[in-house]
Amino acid sequence: MTLLEVIDLWIAYDRINAVRGVSFAVGEGEIVTLIGANGAGKSTILRAISGLLPAARGSITFAGEDLLSLPAHLRTQRGIAHVPEGRGIFGNLTVLENLRLAAYGRSQAQFRQDLREVYRLFPRLAERRQQWGNTLSGGEQQMLAVGRALMSRGxxxxxxxxxxxxxxxxxxxxxxVIQRLNRQGATILLVEQNANLALEVAHRAYILENGEIFLSGPSRELQHHPRVQEAYLGG
Amino acid sequence: MLQILGQNVLNALQLGSVYALIALGYTMVYGILTLINFAHGDIFMVGAYLSLAAAAFLLGLPLGLPLVVVFVGAMVFSMLLTALLGVTIERLAYRPLRQAPRVSAVITALGVGLFLENFTLGLLGPEPRHFPSLITMGVWEVAGLTITPLQVLIILGAAVLMVLLDLLVGHTLLGMAMRAISYNRPIVPLMGVSVDRVISLTFAIGSAIAAAGGLLYGLAYPVLDPYMGIRIGWWAFIAAVVGGIGNIRGAMLGGFILGAVEIFTPMVLPSSTYRDFVAFSLLLLLLVFKPTGLLGRPVFERV
Structure with a gap:
């Protein structure tokens, strides 16, 4: 079943058409990756899905509902959990507060329950729960960012x-952790510069160049595609 | 001499409490929008008038209500309506300019202030209004100092509000959202939080606290006029900057410092007319040597 469907998406960013007529779909339970060089438009697409950027044209449907007419915070409440580039940890909130805020709109009991899950996944976060966000190492911040996404029950x-x-x-x-979450039922859209790694974990992949999709298919096939090997896998 | 000093410390605490309450509104709005809401002093003025209206109405009823009831009634009425005023101002005047250059919003804020002053002037006329006395006029002698119930009420009332606000910002979900917005606003919707809603609530809380300040001020200095918000607004603004604008506890500290400046200036310099000179000099010196204010960085922080 298709969970996310993007059709003919155009995004203008700094007056440049950063994304030009992109269409793709993510099925329930899949890991799908978008691969491309810096500036190919990968992050821009994610930001348009979660609502941080407006789309100029096209449609984005999530579980049958049109997303483009919803403001970003309602998209999160519908089940889109975006771990942004640079992680976006709130440095003036503690680890625990970062997680609590991500569970905004959910009851204290649900929060407690999911908190145990996140701490089981990342014991490190449990150790640091009273520390300020800006005192975490890069790896801990990434764990916290993923933990927050889980708290929103995306x-x-x-x-x-x-x-x-x-x-x-x-x-x-x-x-x-990403693969484990996927086995537990999470659907994942992954943007990566490390194409090797991304193709390793993803079921399917789309290759972006200059804001357009130029290749797509199962990861196994793309891994051996000469054009992909040459451009992204250093082979 | 020591007695006079003690008495003036008490006076400074009383006045500083009011400045601190108003400074909180400046600092909260700056903390999440990096906007100086120059209309805030006038919001305080409207709050004082609304307190007066409610108190006069309740006193005029043929019920012989106890003064405590009148006080609480006036406070609740004025805080609610002033909160609504703050939310409306944000909605109509500032929100459409959220993406515009900062200077547009600042000029708009000045314009909103002028509007409130002149609207009040047009509605009520230029004559000062007298605030009814809502508290018995007794005097307590403690260790050679004379303390009035009014002084205790103002200092305690302000302290209670400040503690509540500090708890709100430090320990509630709304407080977390406010701090998150001050740190990295674009990311906040990804938490499922409506930024507009948090900003509205911030204006509501800041304005309600200013209204409480208006009531307490009216009780202590019972003459209201439509321009009263200008000078007091400036002083509270200086207090917020001195404490470190964006910092809640800094605003409280700054309020008490400015209260002390006002009370102690006539003790040291020949006349109280020097007080503005002293306050602004303090501001300028501080901006030169510690531009972020006494309590540090311009974000909502638990210290």
Missing amino acids: RLLLLDEPSMGLAPMLVREIFK
Whole structure:
């Protein structure tokens, strides 16, 4: 079943058409990745889905509902959980407060329950729960950002460059968590510069160039596509 | 001599409480919008008039209501209506300019202030109004100091409001949302939080606290005029900057410092007319040596 459907999406950013007529779909339970060079429009697409940027044209449907007519905070409440580029941790809130705020609109009991889940997934966050957000290391911030997305009970996780700036060991840890969440039923749309890694975990992939999709298919096939190997896999 | 000093410390605390309450509104709005709401002093003025209207109405009823009831009634009425006024101003005047250059919003704020002053002037005329006395006029002698029930009421009332606000910002979901907005507004909708709603509530709370300040001020200095918000607004604004604008506890500290400046200036300098000179000099010196104010950075923070 299709959970997210994007049709002929155009996004103007700084008066440039950063995304030009992109169409793709994410099925329930899938991990789908958008791959492309810097400035190809990957993050821009995620920001238009979660409502941080307006779309110039096209449509975005989530679970059968038109998203473009909803403001960003209602899209979050409908089940879109966006982990933004740079993680967006609130440095003047504690780890626990960051998580509590992400569960905005949900009851204290539900919050307690999900908090245990997040702490089980990331024991590190439990240790640091009273620390200010701006005292966390890069890896801890990424854990907190993913933890926040889980607190909102998102049906669709939009992950923007989760590997950015992290040591290789931490990257593997984060990607293990991503796969684990997916096995537990989360649908994931992943944006990555590390194409190797992204194709490793994703079921399907779309390759973006200059704001347009130029290749798509199952990750296994794209991994061996000569054009992809040449441009993104250093092969 | 020591007695005079003690007495003046008490007076400074009383006046500082009022400045602190008004400074909170400046600092809260700045904290989440980085906008100086120059109409805030006039919102305080409207709050004082609404308190007066409610008190006069309740006193005029042939019920012989106890003064406590009149006081509480006036406070609730004025806080609610002034909150509504603050929300309306934000909605009509500031929200459409959210994406506009900051200077447009600042000029609009000045315009809103002028509107409130002249609207009140047109409605009520230029004659000063007298605030009814709502508290018995006894005097207590404590350790050689004379303390009035009014002084205690003002200082305690302001303290209660400040503690409540501090708890709200530090420990509630709304407070977390306010702090999050001051730190990184664009990300906040991703938490499922409506930024517009939090901004509206911030204006409501800041304006309601200013209205409480208006009532307490009216009791202590019982002459109201439509321009009273200008000078007091400036002083509260200086208080907010001195404490570190955007910082809740800084606004409280700044309020008490400005209260002290006003009370102690005539003790040191030949006349109280020097008080504005002293206050603005303090502001300028501080901006040179510690531009972020006494309590640090311009964000909502728990210290």
